[in-house]
Amino acid sequence: MLNASVWRHALGVDRATVIESVDFDEEAQSVVIHVRPRRHTKRRCGICGCRAPGYDQGQGRRNWRAMDLGVLVCHLQSDAPRVQCPTHGPTVAQVPWARHGAGHTRHFDDQVAWLVTHTSKSAVAELMRVSWRSVGAIISRVVADARAAKDPFEGLRRIGIDEISYRRGHKYLTVVVDHDSGRLVWAAVGRDKATLETFFDLLGEERSALISLVSADAAEWIATVVEQRCVNATLCADAFHMVAWATKALDEVRKEIWRLARQIGAPNLIAHLKGCRYALLKNPEHLTGNQQRGLARVASVNKTLYRAYLLKEQFRLVFQLRGREAVRALDAWCSWARRCRIPAFVELYHRIVRHRASIVATLTNDGLSNALVESTNTKLRLLTRMAYGFKSTDNLIALCLLDRGGYCPPLPGRSRSSASALATLG
Numbered sequence: 001m002l003n004a005s006v007w008r009h010a011l012g013v014d015r016a017t018v019i020e021s022v023d024f025d026e027e028a029q030s031v032v033i034h035v036r037p038r039r040h041t042k043r044r045c046g047i048c049g050c051r052a053p054g055y056d057q058g059q060g061r062r063n064w065r066a067m068d069l070g071v072l073v074c075h076l077q078s079d080a081p082r083v084q085c086p087t088h089g090p091t092v093a094q095v096p097w098a099r100h101g102a103g104h105t106r107h108f109d110d111q112v113a114w115l116v117t118h119t120s121k122s123a124v125a126e127l128m129r130v131s132w133r134s135v136g137a138i139i140s141r142v143v144a145d146a147r148a149a150k151d152p153f154e155g156l157r158r159i160g161i162d163e164i165s166y167r168r169g170h171k172y173l174t175v176v177v178d179h180d181s182g183r184l185v186w187a188a189v190g191r192d193k194a195t196l197e198t199f200f201d202l203l204g205e206e207r208s209a210l211i212s213l214v215s216a217d218a219a220e221w222i223a224t225v226v227e228q229r230c231v232n233a234t235l236c237a238d239a240f241h242m243v244a245w246a247t248k249a250l251d252e253v254r255k256e257i258w259r260l261a262r263q264i265g266a267p268n269l270i271a272h273l274k275g276c277r278y279a280l281l282k283n284p285e286h287l288t289g290n291q292q293r294g295l296a297r298v299a300s301v302n303k304t305l306y307r308a309y310l311l312k313e314q315f316r317l318v319f320q321l322r323g324r325e326a327v328r329a330l331d332a333w334c335s336w337a338r339r340c341r342i343p344a345f346v347e348l349y350h351r352i353v354r355h356r357a358s359i360v361a362t363l364t365n366d367g368l369s370n371a372l373v374e375s376t377n378t379k380l381r382l383l384t385r386m387a388y389g390f391k392s393t394d395n396l397i398a399l400c401l402l403d404r405g406g407y408c409p410p411l412p413g414r415s416r417s418s419a420s421a422l423a424t425l426g
Ligand SMILES: [Zn+2]
Pocket: 045, 046, 047, 048, 049, 050, 085, 086, 087, 088, 089, 091
């Protein structure tokens, strides 16, 4: 007995889909539901949705994997004729239950996309009975669909530009975040002028002129492009990257002292320096009791290293202040670093002076979230690892946008406002 209305509800399709019959394939333990698009939704191009005359029967009947029915795998089966689109030529006609070119239904795609942002890689593949490679293609479709439905660059005023390494640091993505919404708005392979130019080409001249602030890591190629393309923007140096410079300088000092201690054979110093790396590089509020004692030993056995530590910490504190107070603290730090006679920090001092204007812009612009740049950076690194096994970097970029761009769809059959979708961007 066929109750089409119950089946439509169970499958989550609307009246545009006609349920013809339901079969059970005992051998495959699979339910096959024969469907067709209702007459008025037929004969539209699968890519653009334009009405178009019929072309041929395409590859005949085909299957779309739908969400499981209880413990059973389920497929929708239908003809897949082609239409003659004036723009796209012969194209498989649109169907109401699936995205163009998909082998899965919309709901199946959406559930996979939701799971990817909420659980582990292996859980997604196991639960949904799909390969990780297919997951990459699925989320690319979901994100492309969502971005086509709404202008991803709407209302951009204050942006952050950053670079993320992937494939063990051999390749890079350039990414753009919106400081006001907290979303990742764009990403592309490469880290050079040409890559960033493609973002501003997409944004267009008019909208680029509306950008009032750009934060970045002080890389030359970013500064050059921003200057040319965002005529009204102030360039700010990301506090996150500045502090990373100071941490790196401190680590250089530590390595140099360690090297010297080994060279001259100073067992006492070596014993005290051993294992102090984390104590030196971590923020003091996160130190364990043991690490605090390690730091105290550094203070007593090597004054230079301890001074380098204090220089790093004071530099970090500059970015916790705001406005004039912060600028005064920056200048005080500069005059100390200039005279400190620790080569790594004298070098850092010169670098900071070169970028003083953009650092001051950061310190005096309210509401620039350092935490956003830092958390996006950390999360994207994790996502690049999760993307191992995807077919292309387009899938990797889709994963980044899905998770950090607010494109995660609600679970099928439940509605959720985009506001709460954003709230999950923790
Ligand atoms: Zn078309």
